[in-house]
Amino acid sequence: MDRPTTGGFVKTPGWLDWYEGPSQPHFQLPPGAVDAHCHVFGPGERFPYAPERKYTPCDASKEQLFALRDHLGFARNVIVQATCHGADNRALVDACVASGGRARGVATVRRSVTDAELQALHSAGVRGVRFNFVKRLVDFTPKDELLEIAQRIAPLGWHVVVYFEAQDLPELWDFFTALPTVVVVDHMGRPDVRKPLDGPEFGLFVRLLREHPNIWTKVSCPERLSVSGPPALPGRCGPNQPPYADVIPFARHLVQTFPDRVLWGTDWPHPNLKDHMPDDGLLVDVIPHIAPTPELQRKLLVDNPMRLYWPDEVQGG
Numbered sequence: 001m002d003r004p005t006t007g008g009f010v011k012t013p014g015w016l017d018w019y020e021g022p023s024q025p026h027f028q029l030p031p032g033a034v035d036a037h038c039h040v041f042g043p044g045e046r047f048p049y050a051p052e053r054k055y056t057p058c059d060a061s062k063e064q065l066f067a068l069r070d071h072l073g074f075a076r077n078v079i080v081q082a083t084c085h086g087a088d089n090r091a092l093v094d095a096c097v098a099s100g101g102r103a104r105g106v107a108t109v110r111r112s113v114t115d116a117e118l119q120a121l122h123s124a125g126v127r128g129v130r131f132n133f134v135k136r137l138v139d140f141t142p143k144d145e146l147l148e149i150a151q152r153i154a155p156l157g158w159h160v161v162v163y164f165e166a167q168d169l170p171e172l173w174d175f176f177t178a179l180p181t182v183v184v185v186d187h188m189g190r191p192d193v194r195k196p197l198d199g200p201e202f203g204l205f206v207r208l209l210r211e212h213p214n215i216w217t218k219v220s221c222p223e224r225l226s227v228s229g230p231p232a233l234p235g236r237c238g239p240n241q242p243p244y245a246d247v248i249p250f251a252r253h254l255v256q257t258f259p260d261r262v263l264w265g266t267d268w269p270h271p272n273l274k275d276h277m278p279d280d281g282l283l284v285d286v287i288p289h290i291a292p293t294p295e296l297q298r299k300l301l302v303d304n305p306m307r308l309y310w311p312d313e314v315q316g317g
């Protein structure tokens with residue numbers, strides 16, 4: 001089905017719509033599992049896309065996100081502000097409020113944000129801000145502006161989520177390591193999985209986490225990073241034939257080395273994929289291949305996201 005975008009917007013040519021009717025995963029998620037990276041898009045007629053956006057998606061509403069959550073067996077979501085909404089967090093806030101406490105948010109704010117606006121975001125469930133360094137997604141923001149924002153959100157107990165490409169890490173290293181909060185790196189810092197796991201590029205990323213205990217990462221988006229595939233498509237892959245075999249060693253290495261600082265998310269509705277749209281049920285079936293024991297699975301899917309996003313509900317938190 002061709003999914004619409006409403007509000008008079010026109011989808012980016014070649015846009016792939018999110019997959020309708022995901023399969024039931026074989027892997028049973030532990031009780032209380034959190035999908036810690038997903039987005040809402042619009043709907044455009046209610047929450048217009050930002051003028052400065054680099055793409056126009058099909059709509060992906062909160063109701064559709066919550067239906068996916070229930071279908072896959074997740075208890076909660078962390079909704080991350082998508083770049084197509086710029087620093088207008090209304091769709092994100094609306095979804096967090098409507099979730100009845102079952103969703104937290106990561107917002108995008110500018111230096112001009114007021115303390116009252118930050119408080120309102122906190123009341124809605126926002127617990128972090130996202131800094132994006134991927135050039136195809138955003139225009140450049142000066143680092144002193146970002147540092148100022150990080151210093152303002154730190155007293156709220158929030159953290160910073162960063163998205164960048166592996167080749168840019170050397171240049172960003174000093175900035176990331178100067179941040180005063182927990183820092184969560186999206187999608188494993190986008191490694192080039194054709195390069196060796198023990199080579200210098202991924203080695204630098206592992207060193208970043210090893211030397212900085214405040215830095216976490218999401219072991220998400222094999223569908224973006226894979227070169228070999230096979231993609232998670234209906235009728236393909238089973239519990240013993242995981243999709244995205246070339247990404248699994250990288251994710252598993254991070255889960256096993258930093259079991260208390262990893263998160264997992266679907267990345268639904270999967271913006272900007274070019275060659276296929278994954279079946280989210282099959283994406284869930286990748287989890288036991290990257291977190292092979294029940295203890296690692298519980299940390300990845302429950303304990304870690306709860307500590308970061310719902311600390312009040314964690315015993316001793």
Ligand SMILES: O=C(O)c1cc(C(=O)O)oc(=O)c1
Nearest residue numbers: 081082083084137267271272
């Ligand atoms: O790689 C991407 O295109 C992408 C885009 C966005 C966004 O537009 O916010 O978020 C993601 O997590 C990944």
